[in-house]
Amino acid sequence: MMKNKRFGGIAFGALVAAGLFAGNALAADEVTDAQIKAARAAMDAIRVTTPFDGILPTIASQLKSTLIQGSPNYEALIVETVDQKAIELAPRRADLEREAAIIYAKAFTADELNAIAAFYSSPAGQKLLKDGPLAIRELSKAGDVWAAGITRDLTKAADEELEKKIAAQKK
Known part of the structure; x- marks a missing residue:
């Protein structure tokens, strides 16, 4: 029963995320390549997505702990499997970077983004x-x-x- 609830929650979360990404992907047509390029430079300068670096490793660690508590005899198999699946999911980080670039490109002009990148790349920034x-x-x-x-x-x-x-x- 717990496995079904967990799977249902994960499936629901995946559907919500897919809907959000699909909706934002459609809105991405509103931004130019120059804005996206400038947004990425600004994001890199301010390290805006750095706080998300630990999400996948944290989730993997929590999942391993939960699964090992339920099936301690399979600890090695659980660790190996969860780590493998986490590595397979790692490329999806690019989705977040793309979404962040779109968000920044919509919030700021390319000139503003270039100014942000220039300032935060400077010693004062x-x-x-x-x-x-x-x-x-x-x-x-x-x-x-x-x-x-x-x-x-x-x-x-x-x-x-x-x-x-x-x-x-x-x-």
């Missing part, structure tokens, strides 16, 4: 990619401290003023 997340985390912390101070001060000021006004109304 590389530094922003490297140190930007740290700066954003630090800014978020500073924003939290600032918001706490504003909350404290507004609450105190409003309470004091309300006490005065309410006391004046009671007289």
Whole structure:
């Protein structure tokens, strides 16, 4: 029963993904080759699809763990089979890259994409990619401290003023 549910979920996910890719593939006619080329250069510069690098290995690892728990006597066979099937699926990463290029090509002009690629390929752009997340985390912390101070001060000021006004109304 569990195998059927898992297969059904996988089949449903595959159908949804196929529908999305087919729909976007039709919309791909709206972008030019120059936009796609510029989009790929910008994507490479900002490493936009890097976060997806670990998806297939993670899914394969999780699947191996699940299957081995259910059939520990077949561990070697499970590992070999899942690894082989994962390697067979690896070329599908190109589908994601193609989709990302279409998305970027629709969102930006070729000139904008070229400017993005130029900036993020520069030393300043590389530094922003490297140190930007740290700066954003630090800014978020500073924003939290600032918001706490504003909350404290507004609450105190409003309470004091309300006490005065309410006391004046009671007289």
